Amino acid sequence: MTEKYEAVIIGGGVNGLGTAYHLGKKGFTDVLVLDKSYLGYGASGRNGGGIRQQWTSEDNIKLARESRKMFERLDDELEEDLEFYQGGYLVLSFHEEEAAEFKENVKLQNKLGVDSKFLSPEEAKEIVPELDISDVVAATFNQSDGTIYPFKVIHGYADRVREIGIDIKEHTEVTDIVTQGDEIKKVKTSEGNIKTDTVINAAGGWSSKVAEMAGAEIPNVPVRHEIMVTEPYKRFLDPMVISFEHGIYFSQSEHGNIVGGIGNPDEEPGLNQKGSLWFLKNFSDTLLDFIPRFSGVHMIRQWAGFYDTTPDAQPILGSVPEIERFYQVNGFSGHGFMVSPMVDKVTAELILGEQPSMDIERLRVERFEDMDLEEEGGVVG
Amino acid sequence: MTTVVCRCEDLTEEDIVEAIEEGYDELETLKRHLRLGMGPCQGKACLLLARRILRRETGKDVEEMKEPTARPPSRPVPFSLLASPDEGGEDDD
Ligand SMILES: Cc1cc2nc3c(=O)[nH]c(=O)nc-3n(C[C@H](O)[C@H](O)[C@H](O)COP(=O)(O)OP(=O)(O)OC[C@H]3O[C@@H](n4cnc5c(N)ncnc54)[C@H](O)[C@@H]3O)c2cc1C
Ligand code: FES
Numbered sequence: 001m002t003e004k005y006e007a008v009i010i011g012g013g014v015n016g017l018g019t020a021y022h023l024g025k026k027g028f029t030d031v032l033v034l035d036k037s038y039l040g041y042g043a044s045g046r047n048g049g050g051i052r053q054q055w056t057s058e059d060n061i062k063l064a065r066e067s068r069k070m071f072e073r074l075d076d077e078l079e080e081d082l083e084f085y086q087g088g089y090l091v092l093s094f095h096e097e098e099a100a101e102f103k104e105n106v107k108l109q110n111k112l113g114v115d116s117k118f119l120s121p122e123e124a125k126e127i128v129p130e131l132d133i134s135d136v137v138a139a140t141f142n143q144s145d146g147t148i149y150p151f152k153v154i155h156g157y158a159d160r161v162r163e164i165g166i167d168i169k170e171h172t173e174v175t176d177i178v179t180q181g182d183e184i185k186k187v188k189t190s191e192g193n194i195k196t197d198t199v200i201n202a203a204g205g206w207s208s209k210v211a212e213m214a215g216a217e218i219p220n221v222p223v224r225h226e227i228m229v230t231e232p233y234k235r236f237l238d239p240m241v242i243s244f245e246h247g248i249y250f251s252q253s254e255h256g257n258i259v260g261g262i263g264n265p266d267e268e269p270g271l272n273q274k275g276s277l278w279f280l281k282n283f284s285d286t287l288l289d290f291i292p293r294f295s296g297v298h299m300i301r302q303w304a305g306f307y308d309t310t311p312d313a314q315p316i317l318g319s320v321p322e323i324e325r326f327y328q329v330n331g332f333s334g335h336g337f338m339v340s341p342m343v344d345k346v347t348a349e350l351i352l353g354e355q356p357s358m359d360i361e362r363l364r365v366e367r368f369e370d371m372d373l374e375e376e377g378g379v380v381g
Numbered sequence: 382m383t384t385v386v387c388r389c390e391d392l393t394e395e396d397i398v399e400a401i402e403e404g405y406d407e408l409e410t411l412k413r414h415l416r417l418g419m420g421p422c423q424g425k426a427c428l429l430l431a432r433r434i435l436r437r438e439t440g441k442d443v444e445e446m447k448e449p450t451a452r453p454p455s456r457p458v459p460f461s462l463l464a465s466p467d468e469g470g471e472d473d474d
Contacts, residue, residue: 038410045413151413155405231421231457255416284463295464298457300423 004195005167006030007351008187010174010210011202013044014150014337015329017157017168018344019200019351024164028352031166032196034189036173040154042204044337046305048227048249048259048381049147050240051338052089053114054140056105056378059314059362061112063339066358068144070341078156082148083254087238089145090127092136092290094245099138105378106140116142127239130291147240147251147259150337174203177214182324184214198325198351205271205306207330216320218365220331221269222306225261225381226279231298232256241290242380248286249380258297262286263381269309275302307334313376317343317363318350327351328365334379386434387427389420397431401438408435421457 007023009016012035020033035041051071053064075082093099102118109116117140124139125131158168169191176188177199187194203210205222233256240251250260262283264276280302287294308330310316316331329347332339346356362374384394392415405414408431417431418424424431436442 038407040410040413155410155414229419280463281465284460285465288460288464295461296459298421298459299463300421300457301419 002186002193002195003032005032006196007032007198007200008194008196009033009200009202010187011035011042011204011207012039012154012158012168012170013042013202013204014154014157014340015044015204015332015344016200016202017154017161018340019202019329019347020161020166020168021157021164022345022348023351024161024166026348026352028348029165032194033161033166033168034172034174035168035170036190038170039158039168040151042206043305043308043332044150044154044204046227046303047150047337048240048251048261049150049253049337050089050145050249050251051084051148052142052145052240052335054089054091054105054109054116054142054145054378055376056101056108057314057374057376058108058112059360059374060335060339060376060378061109061114062358063342065112065114066342067339070345071148074153074156074341078160080152080156080159082152082156084146084148085254086144086146087240087251088127088141088143090124090239090241091140092124092241092243093138094135094243096137098245101377102138102140109142114142115144116140128237128241128291130236130293131241132290132292141239145240147253148337149254153337174210174213177210177326179214179323182322184323184325198327200327200329200347200351202329204330204332204336205308207308207328211320211328214323214326216322216326218316218320218328218331219368220308220310220316222271223267223269223309224272224304225263225267225307225334226275226283226302226304227259227261228280228283228299228302230258231300233258233297243290244378244380246286247381248283248290250287258294260287261381271306273304273306275304307332307381308336309333311368312374313379314374315339315343315363316365317347317360318365320365325351333376334381386430387415387417387420387424389422389426390416392417392427394434397434398438401435406435406439407441408432411435
């Protein structure tokens, strides 16, 4: 028997479920969300939960700002404590040149309604007293940034989406997307075929594979990023601390664990989700340079997930030129959780042919052919 | 009678059965929902029992389910031991 839906969403991560949620809120419920594994198997269940508005490109600042506002209301909407803790993001700089850029970033952020501040090393130390500031040149701080517990967001969405009447099927892998001319006809899965003319590609690190199934091309490449967690401690660290130069980020969750990661600049692209010794050593070295007093803190677990990266580190949204009603919600390049509320809302609007709440023209895949790219320079990890 | 299953995160058998009924019916989602097995012992003391409960409640063969990709060290390790000996913390020489 072939099932039939008005739209099929591939990927049960924050963006697949968030898009389903926004569609459902507008009364569009003949929708199926598929995941080849469990909900949150992708990056959405493996990330640092960081919610930051201190970005360098206008699109990202706006997306992050609107999304932060939406996260502030999401507890009530989903009737779930999502552990959104707005202890701020402290961004550290170790070079004058970068510090000068920070000043410009703050100006742009302030202009766009993000209340970030440029700080001296001493002011940074007031926020995190344990910080070793001997090499710090400057910092920026934004109080309304923070962290959230990703798993609760995913399941908050999933519960609500099901209540609204949208179907979710786990352990169902999409194996092909059948098209005729430029129209989608059906989706083939490990559990049978599904008729539909609308597909949303929210497959995270697997999104370029999924695009290929439909005969569309997107430039996304998955790259492994590792992360770890310590034993829980009573709160002593308020903000998320990050440095672009070191590629490190760390924060303390509501539960008390320190959660943090560091990027490996030599990481080869590929679908590898194993933890490495390189990570443990480099994360520990850098962390102790930042906060020597962490030396006695106990790490208990490490894991890895993918950044679904694009050439300009910005997401790919909207439909593609080759095929009708094939919507992309991917390419988040390591910051797809914090922008998801706004991204998913706009995606739902595009699918329904409504005027989008935010202009995303510059984030369409066509930009890689005919536009000058504005690279987002504020990626960490 | 209340049976404590996960001492580190203070979870009883009842908590686990309730979560399974709410739909967290595989080990990976159950773990994240309850933080089951996420304590300092990293599940050494509780995951076996949790698996047994899961199997009983769902009829699924839990041993067959995918193993997690997380790599716990055999016990909690201080950062001073993980870092290079010549740098890092103040008390790691
Ligand atoms: C270590 C790490 C730290 C991060 N830290 C942060 C952070 O602090 N803040 C932040 O905002 N972002 C962070 N990110 C990025 C963020 O996690 C992702 O951008 C975001 O979760 C992407 O969500 P998604 O729903 O688009 O994709 P995913 O969560 O990756 O979901 C994709 C889903 O698609 C499913 N799928 C794939 N192929 C198929 C198929 N053929 N059929 C069916 N299902 C399929 C997968 O199983 C998966 O569940 C981090 C990422 C990593 C790896
Ligand atoms: S007893 Fe469950 S994590 Fe230790």
